Amino acid sequence: MSTVFNFTFVPWFRSVAPYIHMHRGKTFVVGLVGEAIAAGKLAAIATDLALIQSMGVKVVLVHGFRPQVNEQLQIKGHPAHYSHGQRITDAVALDCAQEAAGQLRFEIEAAFSQGLPNTPMAGATVRVISGNFITARPMGIIDGVDFKSTGVVRKVDVAGIRRSLDGGAMVLISPFGFSPTGEAFNLAMEETATSVATALQADKLLFVTETPGLRMRPGEPASDDNPIDTEIPLAEARALLARLPAAEQPADDSFYLRHCVSACEHGVERSHIVPYATDGSLLLEVYVHDGIGTMVVDEKLESLREADADDVGGILQLIEPFEKDGTLVKRSRTDIERDIGNYTVLEHDGVIFACAALYPYPDAGTAEMAALTVSPQSQGQGDGEKVLKRVEQRARLMGLKSIFVLTTRTMHWFIKRGFQPVDPDWLPDARKRKYNWDRRSQVLVKEL
DSSP: OOHHHHHHHHHHHHHHHHHHHHHTTOEEEEEEOHHHHHTTOHHHHHHHHHHHHHTTOEEEEEEOOHHHHHHHHHHTTOOOOEETTEEOBOHHHHHHHHHHHHHHHHHHHHHTTOOOTTSTTTTOOOOEEEOOOEEEEEOOEETTEEOBTBEEEEEEOHHHHHHHHHTTOEEEEOSEEEOTTOOEEEOOHHHHHHHHHHHHTOSEEEEEESSOOOBSSTTSOOBTTBOBOOEEEHHHHHHHHHHSOOOOSTTSHHHHHHHHHHHHHTTOSEEEEEETTSTTHHHHHHHSSSOSSEEEESSOOEEEEEOOGGGHHHHHHHHHHHHHTTSSOOOOHHHHHHHGGGEEEEEETTEEEEEEEEEEEGGGTEEEEEEEEEOTTTTTTTHHHHHHHHHHHHHHHTTOSEEEEEESSOHHHHHHTTOEEEOGGGSOHHHHTTOOTTTTOEEEEEEO
């Protein structure tokens, strides 16, 4: 195995570890559009879901079958009918939906049964359980349109699903529901997945879709200055949904957004829109800081706050690489535990991405800002500036007139933010006695 591979793999795997710990024991509901299966993506998605499950996540997979039903209808020479963005399910369409669901369930179970040597599924044991977990009722007549055997979710068998998940199985749900009299109803995958996630109070609802997510300016073409908006607070998502036209097609911006908003409003912490066209999109969304699609959250996941004892491990993990390359002075766990009250941290979704410590010298009216560190994963996004402003605020509240830093490599970053270089003799006497003349750090001061 090459040295280059080792050099890149080890830090990458370490960066993923916090998310593995965070998601262990959590419940994810994944809504998979039928278009992904039609596009030949099932094997790769099954591999990724098996990997996610192997890391302790409980997975409920709800599959769609829109193109498969349309294909069956075309074979039978029967047109597909839609209204209000929903399929009108007549007797022929119901037969086609049942045939498509049976075929897809077979294909999905087969995909999770692969175990050939030298493949990603080698050694994986994924038990898939499906059943009549959904009770449905007819959609009825809307604006004079009879939707016939199209239904909506009436009840989810939460206890049955949880028993299967607790037994280590992955639960597979087709978009079908049954009335207490045994009548079958064709359901929308998106509504089914949202209802299941809400009933289970799942930790995540992930739609694996034909769309890449919502852009910063919806409706405008993709460009470098109009990228995917990776995180939208619920209040902002509601406002955006109110501005967007009603969805008729899956490609419409509000089509999946409305279900994400509904899930978050009813207790699901995070809802995601993830593109199936990108290989490994589920892994990228779940285990990488910024993800790849759009996430709707019921609150901003970012927290800028003073550190406490529980943050010591995260701070150590953050600063260790910079201590090794000489950017930062080495600090032991004991040092950080002793001084934890001096630290400010920027936490995102349970992971610390930036920190700094403030050591006051009240007699001199100044304080040292030390160990300002930003994770390589989030550099260039303004995290360092956020921490700096918070540290400046803390210093002002102490009645201090300035803050200073000692640095060997990042003086230009500080100068851009109002720091001025001074001679080391400027330092307060107590700090001057600890100055390392061999390191020859630059001393920079900012008046508050």
